[in-house]
Amino acid sequence: MNRDSNDRRPRRPSKAYFNEPFLRSSDARALRMLAEYLEPESRLAHYRVEDTIVFMGSARLASREQAQTNLERVQAEGGDAARAQMLLQMSRYYEAARELAHRLTEWSKSLSDTERRFVICTGGGPGIMEAANRGASEARGINVGLTISLPAEEAGNPHITRELAFEFHYFFMRKFWFAYLAKAVIFFPGGFGTLDELFELLTLLQTRKIRKHMPIVLFGNEYWNDIMNFDALVRYGTINADDLLFYRTDSVDDAFNYMVGELSKFAETERGATL
Numbered sequence: 046m047n048r049d050s051n052d053r054r055p056r057r058p059s060k061a062y063f064n065e066p067f068l069r070s071s072d073a074r075a076l077r078m079l080a081e082y083l084e085p086e087s088r089l090a091h092y093r094v095e096d097t098i099v100f101m102g103s104a105r106l107a108s109r110e111q112a113q114t115n116l117e118r119v120q121a122e123g124g125d126a127a128r129a130q131m132l133l134q135m136s137r138y139y140e141a142a143r144e145l146a147h148r149l150t151e152w153s154k155s156l157s158d159t160e161r162r163f164v165i166c167t168g169g170g171p172g173i174m175e176a177a178n179r180g181a182s183e184a185r186g187i188n189v190g191l192t193i194s195l196p197a198e199e200a201g202n203p204h205i206t207r208e209l210a211f212e213f214h215y216f217f218m219r220k221f222w223f224a225y226l227a228k229a230v231i232f233f234p235g236g237f238g239t240l241d242e243l244f245e246l247l248t249l250l251q252t253r254k255i256r257k258h259m260p261i262v263l264f265g266n267e268y269w270n271d272i273m274n275f276d277a278l279v280r281y282g283t284i285n286a287d288d289l290l291f292y293r294t295d296s297v298d299d300a301f302n303y304m305v306g307e308l309s310k311f312a313e314t315e316r317g318a319t320l
């Protein structure tokens with residue numbers, strides 16, 4: 046057969062959904078947004094994850110062991126000793142998140158309705174997120190990590206259940222999945238990202254865009270009282286006292302008892318309540 050005749054045969058065009066340059070283009074942005082809704086929805090449904098307990102907090106906090114090792118290195122080699130000492134002091138929040146996630150996972154596994162376990166969910170990164178995923182994993186429970194692609198951030202921490210590790214491009218889709226399945230959220234000390242999530246959830250609850258009962262815990266009174274004067278918002282009349290829709294504590298026992306009590310009272314009666 047003549048090679049030239051083969052070259053003249055019409056070529057079958059590519060299907061649009063196999064056209065990678067198009068899928069990466071600005072024209073296909075809506076498809077990428079939709080994919081970040083549909084793919085997690087499908088995977089979470091497959092693994093029967095319907096309810097989550099979300100842990101928020103700084104990616105910069107370390108375990109007590111890591112912080113102690115870092116302080117000893119700084120003392121031996123030189124460096125910012127004050128910062129290293131603060132990291133060690135703040136490591137108590139890492140250990141508290143790890144313990145609380147462990148206990149909540151054990152509690153959720155003891156419930157009779159296995160399809161409605163309260164699965165630990167985090168942003169998937171290091172710090173407080175790692176601590177919560179780690180605690181859940183050490184309790185032999187599945188857990189979720191919703192990471193976001195950022196230039197300076199690490200990949201998901203190694204304690205996330207492999208099948209439930211997600212990576213998002215769009216912050217708003219990631220936030221949707223945090224809020225949509227959450228039945229409770231606990232905020233440990235954190236920076237801009239943690240504050241962003243806190244105030245968005247408080248706004249959604251205040252405006253009744255979230256209609257389900259969603260207990261919110263601020264863990265670490267010293268930290269939260271130092272960085273945010275919530276009572277001043279009430280005093281200046283910019284919010285009402287009943288807009289302070291959170292519970293504050295320094296105790297793992299207290300946080301555990303409060304969250305279990307709230308979830309036991311409200312979760313089963315609000316199966317249809319969503320965003």
